[in-house]
Amino acid sequence: MNDYNFAYLDEQTKRMIRRAILKGLAIPGYQVPFASREMPMPYGWGTGGVQISAATLTPEDTFKVIDQGADDTTNAVSIRQFFEKTAEVETTTTTSEATVIQTRHRIPEEPLTEDQILVYQVPIPEPLRFLEPRETETRKMHALEEYGLMHVKLYEDISQHGHIATSYAYPVRIEGRYVMDPSPIPKFDNPKMEMAAIQLFGAGREQRIYALPPYTSVVSLDFDDHPFDPSKAPHCCALCGAEDSYLDEVIVDDEGGRMFVCSDTDYCERRRAAGHRGAALAEDAA
């Protein structure tokens, strides 16, 4: 045993967080206030997600962390190591082997199952925040289902850009009731939110937890004549050739050379292991 209580947080705190999670699951999309603790990391680095993971993990769990889809970025590596140290749980980079996946800004490409929990890190849980700065007012708007203002944002997008230019943190309506911020995932991922896994959202600085039970209806807001479009870069992955995955644009030299690769590193590696080759690797082989 190490010097930490299991998964860092004390049992009372975990209990308080679990209560908030249960309430969140009972009222999908509703932001449940909780007494967010200080974590040994700065706000904005996933303190909300880490607290949910800490309250969710059991010693038998296998834990995976992704940051923008990647398993090997600073944020992902340090949070993974944090729970290796404080909870001594198994960690993995393989999506299908993980039981709890903490994510920042992406949903894994591989469909999740009913045995998995997806934990999101949320910077600003209030979808109406930049339209209505008063928390008292936004709470009232949620309570009374006054969501006309959300469409004002989309209207502004179309009037300025000719199309809905919001490309991440695209607002969704849950079970025809609450409008929810899906955290800054690309809108490409929005349709995936109607999934088999439990989804938990934690905002540490803002002290809010919200949740989606499995198979909850998640509708992206749009206009009749400007329907929701889960767009992505019109390319296929340069490494694995995938046409259906969300892509990162990588600048490769000073001459404007660029390539598009899967943002989900596990998905890309798995495809390459299965023998798929994208344009960049095909040239190397030739």
Add this chain to the structure above:
Amino acid sequence: MTPLLAVRNISKSYGSIIGCADVSFDLYPGEVMGVVGESGSGKSTLLSCLAGHLEADAGEVIFDTRVDGPKDTLKMSEPERRMLGRTDWAFVHQSARDGLRMGVSAGGNVGERLMAVGARHYGDIRAKAIDWLGRVEISETRVDDRPTTFSGGMQQRLQIARNLVTGPRLVFMDEPTGGLDVSVQARLLDLLRGLVRDMNLSAIIVTHDLAVVRLLADRLMVMKDGHVVETGLTDQVLDDPQHAYTQLLVSSVLQV
């Protein structure tokens, strides 16, 4: 004829200070009522109580709703009252900044009420917004500009367009021409008069400017220290004031 709005014994005090006391009147469809009085006479308090922005201490505000007929708005649930606030009612603030979203384009400002009542077709919303900008004499080319780039008079006209787009039946106006210079005031009044006649609006206009009520209001209510001291037809009250305070008010107007 059922009055559109029947106000009965509305009272509101701030601790020991009286905001307005025991105000009653009826407002019929298509009628414009002016409320005048000096600063602190309780006219804005009265308007806020009627529009549901402030909670009145006592009294009834019975509005003739489209579906259920006459109903006391003070006893309505908050969702019901707020729904009324975006459909049948409109509130024009003295300062356009209070009534507009300054960070949202003119078209978005006008479209907000439409979207709030369920409009979900961008083309229709925009067409209606442009139509309304035209009606309040704002050029179509300004539809995507923010109100921060508008002059004071334009902001006030935009606020009026934003309020009238859902075809309300009752408009509350709190000093709609306050803070505007006289030529702009005159055009705004002209515009308001046209809209009130065309749409057969009922309105309650609070102002300290007697010229405004002379032009717009059918009936007049004079307030002092929270009490109504005189009511009557506008011309009658202004030309033949009975109460000492009304006489003072009328004689205080500068004759140019």
